[in-house]
Amino acid sequence: MAATFTGRPILAGNCQGEALVSHGGLNTLASYQKAVILHSKKAVCSDQNNPDLYKQNMTDKIICLPQTIGSTTGGLVMMTICSQGSQPKALLFSDHIDSLAAAGVILSDIWLEKRIIVIDQLGDEFLEAVKTGQKVSIFEDGKVTVG
Amino acid sequence: MTINTLKLTPEEQSILDGEKGEVLAKAMKSIVLYGEAFGAKKLVEIVGNQHFVTSFGANTIKPYFEMMDELLAAGLKPKEPFTVDPRPMEYDAVNVDPLQKLVNKLVFGKQADYEKQLKELGIKSDRGYTCACYLDEVGNTPKKGAMLAWSESSAVVFANSVLGARTNRNSAGIDVLCAILGKAPCFGFLTDEGRKADWKIELKTSKLPNAQLLGSAIGLKVMEEVPYITGLDQYLGKELTDEAQFYLKDMGAATASNGAVGLYHVENLTPEAKESGDKLLKKDFQTYVIDDAELQRVFDSYPVLWKDLNAVPKRIFIGCPHLSREQLHQWIERISLALSERGLARCKVQVVLSTAPDIAVLFREDRVRVDHLKAMNVTVTSICPLMYMNNPLCSKEPIATNSNKLRTYSTARFFMDDDIIEIMCTGSVPQGGK
Secondary structure: OOEEEEOEEEEOOOEEEEEEEOOOOEEHHHHHHHHHHOOOOOOEOOOOOOOOOOOOEOOOOEEEEOOEEOOOOHHHHHHHHHHOOOOOOEEEEOOOOOHHHHHHHHHHHHHHOOOOEEEEOOOHHHHHHOOOOOEEEEOOOOEEEEO | OOOOOOOOOHHHHHHHOOOOOHHHHHHHHHHHHHHHHOOOOOEEEOOOOOEEOOOOOOOOOHHHHHHHHHHHHOOOOOOOOEEEOOOOOOOOOOOOOHHHHHHHHHHOOOHHHHHHHHHHHOEOOOOOEOOOOOOOOOOOOOOOOOEOOOOOHHHHHHHHHOOOOEOOOOOOOHHHHHHHHOEEEOOHHHOOHHHOEEEEEEEOOOOOOOHHHHHHHHHHHHOOOOEEEEOOHHHHOOOOOHHHHHHHHHHHHHHHHHOOOOOOEEOOOOHHHHHHHHHHEEEEEEEEEEOHHHHHHHHHHOOOOOOOOOOOOOEEEEEEEEEOHHHHHHHHHHHHHHHHHOOOOOOOOEEEEEEOHHHHHHHHOOHHHHHHHHHOOEEEEOOOHHHHHOOOOHHHOOEEEOOHHHHHHOOOEEOOHHHHHHHHHHOOOOOOOO
């Protein structure tokens, strides 16, 4: 049975996709470094410190995470993966969005006109419920269904 | 656009409405949306020289260069000069083989073009390329309480914690837009409430811990939250001496890269902790005790990404973040002494000491010292070691470092300072390095 959660849409939209779950903070630079350098269409996570995501394909996934962490190049990295077409479909934050992720998705939306759907504050229970590989549906009003 | 929380002045609103051009309106829209995401109620004026994280002309970050082109074409630039992070390469100091050089040109092929953009935008000088812009020799040292919109995680955490200035952990791109507008959305570390501590860190080690390891332990535990550290003043004292500041520089860089710490307080030492003490702790703070065993646990948890764990290191990088002048002196003395004690003239592995260009130039003026360093197989540079590791060929090399930031973002292997000295002198890695 599908579980429903409600968060705050930062960049609203409707979509469906496959969940990729990071229980720890997603280090944007460390995760996308290799994909950006190699200009890969498929972004495979290169963050050795993230056992949930390391070596997983992140492109077109709905990434479920608490927050992003790491270097302040994070927003620029996010912009770059959007421009090379290897971005996730959506970012679903259990916590409040952080400043680096917010910058990256907003700059992409305004300067590249490429949108990653973003909802934050979905709560810890969301991150406990959602599993990698599950089907996730996202709605414009901030509702998210899992399973 | 609909604005929910942020109250703009009439002038700010007119910029947003496009009365001062389409590009400036996009810049304003970006920082307004950014502020809205954090419930900012207003924009505040930022002061002085800003610092930007993007210093590298990587071919892949085309959308960023295009944004810069749009800004420059519209005649937009910051009111004050600024500094940026280190350059990616300096072949005179850190030589690479022809193939690596070729790959560098492919990876950082836009370096010259980007440096031209930075000059046009108003970089402080040709020496304004360092992550430690706040060092005296560089001079981008904000005053306590100054409102900023900096990026570069290690500079942000130093400015907030040690200098008592106020900046959020801004991303590349947002930093430039705020500098151009002269404004930043008021939220997070710009507010009194945002500077309160979520965590009490109780340091109960038997001696002063390695700064990079302590910072890593704190960062991995608290992530983006604010720690209030007790027990460190017993080792560092109650005054922000140069030595204490340089320790905090390295510790802070590790908190920011291993986690996402943008501000920490050290009881009896950092400016706000001296003023307000444990009143900085939020009511519902959590506690994390760090003792010798906990530091060992953190050290043991680091993955090692060298293919051959017993490989002879190709290079040793020291200076991420950039070394201060005093730290550079201390390392050179320490290396000289270690070689002399072992009856050696030369390190068996090249040692790369990275520091700000304004400091490196002082060393290079002294030819005798330069020759002495060369004889010891030690080089002084101003590159970003992380950028060196971004070259896919260089990342395959077994690189040793004492930087926990470099470890986090690359395949470099982390060693404690004593082990780094041992590697220099023996050319082999001791057991237990990470």
